[in-house]
Each structure stands twice: as C-alpha cells, then as structure tokens.
Amino acid sequence: MSVLKAFRQDVPASVVVFLIAIPLSLGIAAASGAPLMSGLIAAVVGGVVVGFLGGAPLQVSGPAAGLTVIVAGTIATHGFAATAAIVAMAGLIQILLGAARLGRAALALSPAVVHGMLAGIGLVIALSQVHVLLGGDAQSEAWKNLRDLPAQIIGNHGHSTLLGLLTIAILLFWPRIVKTSLLPAALAAVAITTAVSAFFGTDVPRVDLPANPLSELTLPRWPDAGVGTIAGAVLAIALVASVESLLSAVAVDRMHDGPRADLNRELVAQGVGNTTSGLLGGLPITGVIVRSSTNVAAGAKTRMSAILHGLWIALFVLLCAPLLEMIPMAALAAVLVVVGLRLISLAQIRTYVRHRELPTYVVTAVGVVATDLLTGVGIGLALAVLVMLWRVARCEVRADSPSDGTWTVTISGTLAFVGSQRVGRTLAGLPAGASVIVELHLDYLDHGAFQVIDDWREAYTKAGGTVTVREAHEGWFQRATSGRLGAGKTATPRRFGSWTQWQDLDRQRRDAMAAGIREFERSVAPLVQPHLAGLARDGQQPEQLFITCADSRLVPNLITTSGPGDLFTIRNVGNIVPPYASGDTSVGAGIEYAVDVLGVSEITVCGHSGCGAVNALMTGGYTPDGTLGRWLSQSGVQFDNCGDEEGCVTANVAQQLVNLRTYPAVQAAEAAGRLTLNGLYFDLAEARMYRVDPVLGIRPLEAVS
CATH class of the missing domain: 3.30.750.24 (STAS domain)
Structure with missing residues (x-):
C-alpha cells in the first residue's frame, strides 16, 4: 500500500479516535482524583511517543480505566506530584522488562484473572462515579461507596443528575440510531449534554483547566515515603500497565491483517511513554482496547493514525480549552459509569462458564472490589493455580x-x-x-x-x-x-482409522460399522465426552463453513485437525455450489443457515486430487439427463482451457467461490466485512493442502501471507 493511500486512510481514523479520547481522558483523570490536564497530557504522550515507538502499529495508547483504582489510591496516599514521579519510575521498569524480552511473559497470566481484574476495576469505577452523577462525593473505598449508595439514590438530586442520566441514555441508544463511526457515542453524549446544559444555563460543576496549560504543568516530586512503599506502588503500576497493554496488543492483532505486534518493542515503548508522561505531570499510559478497536474499525493502516490523534488532542487543548470548560462533570462521570460497567463483559462470562473458569473470574473481581487490586489479583492467581493443579x-x-x-x-x-x-x-x-x-x-x-x-x-x-x-x-x-x-506427560493423539481396521480387531464381528462404533465407545468416547457434553449444553458456534466433496478418502476434521463444534460442513459430489438463481434448496439452505444463523466468519471450498466428479466433467463420463448429470451441470465450470486434472479441480473450486457470491446472505456479510471466502486444494497422495488462487492457481499455504 502506498504511503499516500495509507495517509488518506489514517487521517480520518485519527480524527475518530481523537473524538473518543477527549471525553475519556478527562473522565479518567476525574475518576482518579488527578488534575484534568494530567489525563490530556497522558493522551498526547500515548499518541505521539508510544505511537511513534510502539511495536503494535495500530494500537492506540493513553490513560486507561484499568489503572484508575491504583492511581486513585496512590494519589490519596502520596499526592499527585509524587504519583507523577512513581509513574515515571514505573516506565523505567517497563523499559527494563522489554529490554529483557519479557513481553510475552505477561501472556502466561490466566485470562480469567486478567478479565476478572478488569471487571473488578469496572465495578469500583462505576460505584464511585455513580455518586458523582447523583450529585454526591465518591468515597475512597468501594465498600463505602456501596454502603452509601442507597442513601445517595433516595436523596435530593439536582441538574447534575439529570445531565448524567441524559448522557447515559445517549451512550446506550446512539449506536443503535447512528451507524457511522465518525460520530462516536462518547463524543455525541458529552457534546449534546454540554449543549443542553449551556442552553438552559444550569449551574453545575464543570471542567476546570488552567488558563495557560503549558505554564502550569505539575512537575514530579520524590514521594515522602519509605523505599518499600514506593517500590510497591511503582511495581503495581508497571505490571498492571504492562499486562493490559500487551493483552490489548494481542487483541488488536486479531482485528486486522497487517504486521503482527512485536510485544517486547511495545513494552519498551509503553515504558518510554510512561516515563515521559510522569515527567510532564501526566497519568500512566496503557494500550487501550476501546481506542485501538475504533482505530482499526475506522480504517487506520499505519502508526500515523495514533500519532496524529495525539497531535489533534494537543492542538485542541491549546487552542480550544474554553470549549472543554463547558463540559459538566456529571457528563464525564456518566461516561465513566458506562465504561466501568462495560468492563464486565457478558460474552467473557459465558466463555468462562463454558470453560469452567467462572470461579476464578468471580473471585478475582470480588477480591478487587472488597480489598484492593493487588490483593484481589493475588487471590485470583492462587485460585487459578489450585484449579490448574486439580485439573492436572x-x-x-x-x-x-x-x-x-x-x-x-x-x-x-x-x-x-x-x-x-x-x-x-x-x-x-x-x-x-x-x-x-x-x-x-x-x-x-x-x-x-x-x-x-x-x-x-x-x-x-x-x-x-x-x-x-x-x-x-x-x-x-x-x-x-x-x-x-x-x-x-504426553498428549493423547487423535484416533482415526478405517472400519476394516476395527473389524480386524474384532474378527468375530461381521458388521464393520458396528465394530467401529464399539471401538469409538470403548476408547475414544471417554476422551471426547466432556467436550461433547459442553457442546450439547451450549450449542454449536463454528467459525467456519467447510464445503467439500463427498469422496470417502477426504476426511475434513482429519485434514484440518479440528474437532466437534469447529466446522459446519456441507459435502456433495464435486463440492458444487449451485448459483442462487438455480433454485437449489439443499446447499443454499446450508449456506444461509451458516451465515445468517450461526454467523460463521469464513467459508472454505475444498477440492481434492483424483476427484471423480471433476473427471466426469472433463471427459463427459456421465449421462446428462440423469440425476448425477443434472447435478454436475450446475457447477458452471468451463473445462476447455484448464489443462490437467489439477488445473480443472482448481478451476472448479474457483468457480464455486464465484457461485457463492451470488447468494444475498453471502453478499451482505462479505460487504459488511463479517465474512471471507477461501479456496483450498488437497493432494491425497502428498497429504498436503494448497491455497487456490483464482489467478495463480494452487500455492502452498505457507507462501500466502
């Protein structure tokens, strides 16, 4: 992709991320008890410094809700100037971790513990900010906020509460009404609430920024505490920021097809960013999944989008600070309530229920809320280890x-x-x-x-x-x-064989299928039964529709090393997909069910060497008026110039991909970016899979990026 074309896509993406970053940065600073400018400083540094140096080009960094609890506690204990120094030192720790190539070590943490930690943080944020939204003051501890919440709810509420509720309503309903990502919900909610507040002239607390931001930066000061206390705070920020950034980078990798993240480089960049932010009086920085996913969805192609978003924030603060000072604090509190509650993901909870890791998730979250972040994570890790030992x-x-x-x-x-x-x-x-x-x-x-x-x-x-x-x-x-x-310990190999082999094992049994079933129930069923029981309980959620030939030599789950619940499979003679206009109701029903009901993200058409259907089409070895002949005629393949058998099988696969795109369900899903189509060719003699390229023919899988 040319630099100019990438730049044309990065600029609008950077504007979208900038619009989201402004209200979130202000809200996180307010929730942390820090000067509001510190959130904006961190956003600028996260965009420009980390964006320029980072190992995950499409990740966007800035102040994150996940660190709010730690930062709020550190500020309450040491003051903000000392907290800035702690942030700078935490950055140095991150640089050392990255230089030691320990980036991937953070991924060894149980995801249930990490997501439980985020859920606990989300609850703490929501419990504190709902008091601000209702016109009160947040307490220093989550249990106190929970204790005082009933009295706060039934108390007197002024204009701040109405503005906060309006903000929440817009945040919830805006994405359902407005489908463009150029107008993010957070920006719309804060902008509309601010306009309403200004129109009615409500007397509510608003954002308060320094008249001259550059001259009033908070310089870091060495904390007035023991070395052990300081070291604990530094390590807490460094470790949590590192884990959150690395997990976010891995998640962003799954959203695009560009270069993969260099986690060690990303960790060094996060360290440089935190040191810079701390020295300038900013909040700690992490990679933020909300901004990063928005960046990818908005079409960003290079790191320039993240860098530009930081520059837009800096220019806006310097030139348009009076506009920011019109924002009601209740609106920012409402944004943080929604952001905090969204850290509790129902999809993740369902996943941990299926994998029987919900206790670890819940115990970590409750531990973070009931005690503090490090204690809660420690309890979660201890439970995760116990569960692992029990399973092992x-x-x-x-x-x-x-x-x-x-x-x-x-x-x-x-x-x-x-x-x-x-x-x-x-x-x-x-x-x-x-x-x-x-x-x-x-x-x-x-x-x-x-x-x-x-x-x-x-x-x-x-x-x-x-x-x-x-x-x-x-x-x-x-x-x-x-x-x-x-x-x-050794891994249990997958068992496969032929009914003839099972019959040989039990020569007194004449029924080969029954012998195979008995062998399955004897030796395989005990291994797969727990997995099948889970699928029976939770239903199927395959990501792949696999269309292939009915040839008995082709075993889809074997050649793809997949198991129950992985592939939704359609098999027929010649892996043919009749065009939508043909009126076929068998293959067509399977396609529509896979795309519209199951929501598969990929459809693969797989042909194979020695295909009898393709050979019949090449040689005319079938009766045109027979059932088989009428079926084969729906392939739509012209075999005049395809050359040898391999070329004809490839041409058949390519044509079926064309036929797939005649289905409205496929067209809509592909246009929305929810579906990709692939062609494969399996060589039986080599036991090797190849990618089918409509132009270049077959290519080894490893040769395709």
Missing part, C-alpha cells in the same frame, strides 16, 4: 456393569497418587471372581497410582478373578511393569 491431577473413573459377564473399568485423564484413592475404591467395589477389563486412557501415570492398580490386580487374580489391562495410547502401564516409568 484429575482423572475420570467409570465401572460398567457386564452384559456378557465381563466388567469394564475405564480410567481416563491424568492418574497421579492424589487420585489413586478414587481408583482404589472403584476397583475394590467390583465383585470377587469376575472377569474385569481395565481400560486406560491416560496422558500420565505416576508410580503411586500404578502401584494401586498393580496391587489390586495381583490380589484380585489370586482370589480367582481375571484381569486384562488394555491401553489405548502411550503404554504407561506396560512401561511401569518393565521399570521404564518416569517420562513426562
């Missing part, structure tokens, strides 16, 4: 009563000494003298657990019973009996 040491044990006189005990997961007591109780409960099969589906077996099973087997056999130990995978039990136990 957890195994499933099931004893199935016999239908043919044989008991089957299935043990799956990780079997360590901490879980061996459960296994021992299950085995001890089996009737004496029976025939028992012990099925092991283990990714780890330690010596203590092995000893429990082996001792039971020996005693049970001596008492007249028979025991057969069968292992589906790594042979842990066999290795233990030969004295070779002790290797690390």
